[in-house]
Amino acid sequence: MEYYEIELSTIGVYTYHYAFFDMFKKYNITTLGQVLDDNLMYGIMEKCRQKSRRELCSFISLMKYKYLNIPIPNDYLLDRKIATIEYTLDDTFGSLGFPELCIKDLKNQIQNQGNEILNITIKDFFKRLISQGQCRDATRKIIEIYLEASEKKNDLASNNDYDTLKELKIQLENLIKIRDDLDFEIKKFKESLSKLEERSIGDK
Amino acid sequence: MDNLIKDINKVLEDLKMEIANKQIELDDLIEEYQSKSGEIIEN
Numbered sequence: 411m412e413y414y415e416i417e418l419s420t421i422g423v424y425t426y427h428y429a430f431f432d433m434f435k436k437y438n439i440t441t442l443g444q445v446l447d448d449n450l451m452y453g454i455m456e457k458c459r460q461k462s463r464r465e466l467c468s469f470i471s472l473m474k475y476k477y478l479n480i481p482i483p484n485d486y487l488l489d490r491k492i493a494t495i496e497y498t499l500d501d502t503f504g505s506l507g508f509p510e511l512c513i514k515d516l517k518n519q520i521q522n523q524g525n526e527i528l529n530i531t532i533k534d535f536f537k538r539l540i541s542q543g544q545c546r547d548a549t550r551k552i553i554e555i556y557l558e559a560s561e562k563k564n565d566l567a568s569n570n571d572y573d574t575l576k577e578l579k580i581q582l583e584n585l586i587k588i589r590d591d592l593d594f595e596i597k598k599f600k601e602s603l604s605k606l607e608e609r610s611i612g613d614k
Numbered sequence: 615m616d617n618l619i620k621d622i623n624k625v626l627e628d629l630k631m632e633i634a635n636k637q638i639e640l641d642d643l644i645e646e647y648q649s650k651s652g653e654i655i656e657n
Contacts, residue, residue: 432656433656436656455644456644456647456648457655457656458656459655459656460641460645463641463644464641467637467641481626481630482630483630483631483633483634483637484630484634485630486627486630486631486634566619566623567619567623569619570615570616570619571615572615574619575615575618575619575622578619578622578623578626579622581626582622582625582626582629585626585629585630586629588633589629589633589636592633592636592637592640593636595640596636596639596640596643599640599643599644599647600643602647602651603643603646603647603650606647606650606651607650610650
């Protein structure tokens, strides 16, 4: 089966705990192909609340990594120490694409592990959770995607053969396309906002 | 080749950070647009 035909209900990390779940239901978003269709997803993001939008944005990044091998932009958060993000755990784990229930799960795990957990990085915390086998299924599946991506990143940084170079070139091209698409959307919204302001001044 | 790969990895990391920042910028712009346009927002 081609990746774009895969049903979201079968991929494991997609759960009804995501804030955008009802939007997907309403707009009949049921396949991975739809989630990886940037135009369709930008359209959904325009319609939903910030919390749903942020979760959706991170979820798309996870899917782009898992199925298109595009690096995850937010993976730099994995190198942060728990202590440095203690007061923004919700935002941080939300940015990494965990739905609310999984965030509660992760925060409970941090509380249960004692103070020494504060001095390790999120990546090491994730490794510990996997080895302890204590988190719920949806949380574990997202963690596994990050740990796999991290290992792959290390491999690409330590090898120096021609295949590595080719792989990095593809990653670079994919990220440049994402950056350019974002620039286009940002420009579009700036123009829409200017028009709204002009109209508002004209009404006065 | 070693240095080239190191350089490309650095560019990749910078690009990822740039994308993460642009995602935040777009998110803020959509939020501002929604609030100013008065369009009905769902869930």
